[in-house]
Amino acid sequence: MSEHDRRLSQLLGMPVLDLEGEEIGHVNDVRLVGKSGAGDQSAVLRVQGVVVADRFVGSLLGYDRKTEHGPWAVRSVVRWIHRGAKLAPWDAVERVDWTKRTLTVDATRLTPLADTRN
C-alpha cells in the first residue's frame, strides 16, 4: 500500500457536506462500475459515486434496485426508511478530507437512488 491508497472503510460512514459546509448525510455505500482495462488487461472497478443517506440506519440491502425481487413488505419498509438516500456521482465530489473524515459534494448534483441503478 502506498500513501495514496485508501480503504473502503474510511469512506463508509463519512459525513457528507454540501459546498457551504452543511452536513447533508453520510456515506452509506460506494458504487463501483467495471471499466475495460487497457489492452488485454482485465476490467477494473472504479468508484462511480457514493450513496448518501440522510440517516444512519444501516444497509439498503439491495432494495434500491429496480430489478431486485423480494418480500414486498420488507422492500417497502427498507425503501421508506431510505427514502432520502441519493447518489452523488464521483465527479460531483469536490473534496475528500481523509484526515478529518469529511466528503464535500455539489448537492445540486445528487440524484434519487431509485433512478440510478441499471
Add this chain to the structure above:
Amino acid sequence: MVRRQDLSGRQLDAALQLLDRQIVDSDGRMVAKVDDIELSERDGELEVTALLIGPGALGSRLRGELGRLVTSVWRRLRTDARPMPGRIEMSEVVRIDSAIHVAPSISELESVPGVNGYEQWVRQHIIERLPGASDE
C-alpha cells in the same frame, strides 16, 4: 477453473456486494472473507486495487475500543516490524457472484503475507508436531 467474467459496465455496491463476502480459490476452496477493500487514487479517480483480509484489515474497520484491541493483538502476533494486512490483488479476481472467485489456488495464496497466516501457524506449530502427523 472459473472463466474470467467481463465486469465492464457492471455496477456493484461495494459494502453490499463485496465486503464480508467469501473469497473462493480456483478449486472452489474457501480462502477468507473480504474484510476491507483497498482503493487507489489514479488520475483523480478511485480504483479498487486489492481485497484486504485478516484482523489487520478488520481492526481498522471496527473502530473504537474493539477495533484498537483487534489491531493491537494482531500486531503483537506478527513478527514483521511494519505488518500489513493480507492483500489479494484485484487483478486476481476472475468472477464476482455471491462469492468472489480468485485465479490462484489456496496453496499459491499462502505465500502472500497475511493470507491464511493463523492456519499456517497452527499447522506448523501444532498439527505437524502431533504424533502421526506426517503419516499419509
